[in-house]
Amino acid sequence: MASSSLSKQKPSDSSWTPKQNKLFEKALAKYDKDTPDRWQNVAAAVGDKSPDEVKKHYEILLEDLRHIESGHVPLPKYRSTATTTTNVDDEDK
Numbered sequence: 001m002a003s004s005s006l007s008k009q010k011p012s013d014s015s016w017t018p019k020q021n022k023l024f025e026k027a028l029a030k031y032d033k034d035t036p037d038r039w040q041n042v043a044a045a046v047g048d049k050s051p052d053e054v055k056k057h058y059e060i061l062l063e064d065l066r067h068i069e070s071g072h073v074p075l076p077k078y079r080s081t082a083t084t085t086t087n088v089d090d091e092d093k
Helices: 002-007 018-030 038-046 051-069 081-092
Strands: none
Touching: 018 038, 018 051, 038 051
16 A cells, blocks of 8 residues: 555655755654654754655654564665774774
């Protein structure tokens, strides 16, 4: 059922900048599921998105999380901790 709604999305609905995604994340933290007019508030915080667009974006995020948690999406291979620590130390010098 979710796939049918996803296929009806307009291209502009799926175009989110990194900045908009960050604003979306912050707005979700601020306006939880019990907040009246949640999607209007989130849309206002993100800017350039309608309440319907932010709600669809949230539903897509939940679907992605379900796929990850069910093991359908492999976790990325991260660099070792030693490599990351070395890079951080180099930046501090």
